[in-house]
Amino acid sequence: MARDYIQENLVHTGRTIIREKGVEFLTARKLSEASGYSVGTIYNQFGNMDNFILIQNYLTLDSLYHRFLKIKTDSAYERLNMYAAAFAEFVLENRNFWFMVFNFHLNQSERTFSITYLRRISTMVMLIEKSFKELYPTLKPEKRHVSVQILWICLFGVSSLLTTSSLETYSKVEQTKICKFLLNTYLTGIKVLEKI
Amino acid sequence: MARDYIQENLVHTGRTIIREKGVEFLTARKLSEASGYSVGTIYNQFGNMDNFILIQNYLTLDSLYHRFLKIKTDSAYERLNMYAAAFAEFVLENRNFWFMVFNFHLNQSERTFSITYLRRISTMVMLIEKSFKELYPTLKPEKRHVSVQILWICLFGVSSLLTTSSLETYSKVEQTKICKFLLNTYLTGIKVLEKI
């Protein structure tokens, strides 16, 4: 069978496994059984399972990115709120996928694809930065950059907790409100600090 | 040998492994080899490896808590800043341990100990809430509680990223500054929102 078709097929099968059963079920043997291809073929196509997961994570990030792209509002403030809402919504809708994104560490993976992966993240950060530029025109570019980075890190960090049950266990704050509250408090803080 | 002594010994050996080599080296067999006790003994003492990790994580949280307790400043604002600094410092100093805390999910572990574990977390959150009460006396208790929870979740989420190399890879913001900046922006935001 054609190489591309196999990859597509495996990736698709993998995605079904993740969606329906969770990451812990995404093993070489189970993927092999579910797809009909042998274990060796998976390794021929992707080198190792980490790479396979990296590709899956890229797809997840890409999906989130395209949700962001759909958001087109004139008000920068509203747009940022919609980003945050879309983000939280996406994470909750795609728990299993986001859990994977978060629990995967780039260290050992192939450099080549890692770059593509990181670029996808920074593109999203740039979307936020664009809105920041509109919202805080007098904020120094340097400071704005740092503000955006940190906001993103916070949202990213919070999102990781949304995918696990740890939040439900100890905090009674409604999950969807966390990102919204964080964003608004943060933006208000920046507005004040902008003037200093 | 006495039961208690074995537990102590195993926990201590485990801690050395984590500190020097990382969580991925904390396996039943390696712990057995390093401690001199058999694999079976580990299971007699702790039931399963998850429980062992839970105990290790409790020790980590306890260590952080005692760092918090040392902080005694009159100014609530300064105190919160010191909490944040101590937190970031602790996480960076104990990367391997904190990574474990974060990457462990309570779901399947023994209920009994989980409660002790969660109580340790909520005690820390209460420390922050106490400072919030001083800093924002007019803020409604309900709102204050939510603010504190969310701040904690943010710091917690950010801390998880501090333990991995992912932050270094894509963001150039200095790690120690992230918590400080987040806290100050957040506190400023709350101050404004307090009046509304």
Next chain:
DNA sequence: ACAAAAAATGAACGGTGTTCAATTTTTTTC
């Protein structure tokens, strides 16, 4: 000193990622 109870042991089970000699399929060459 001996029997009974408790604790410690490590081989064995089913799972994981990964490798690679052997096989099958596809492509090239004549």
Next chain:
DNA sequence: GAAAAAAATTGAACACCGTTCATTTTTTGT
């Protein structure tokens, strides 16, 4: 179209993982 060469596919085998449990060793009670 058949034979040879190249490429792709396979799955048994390796070293690891958490976990169990029949067996052995140690401790305890009398």
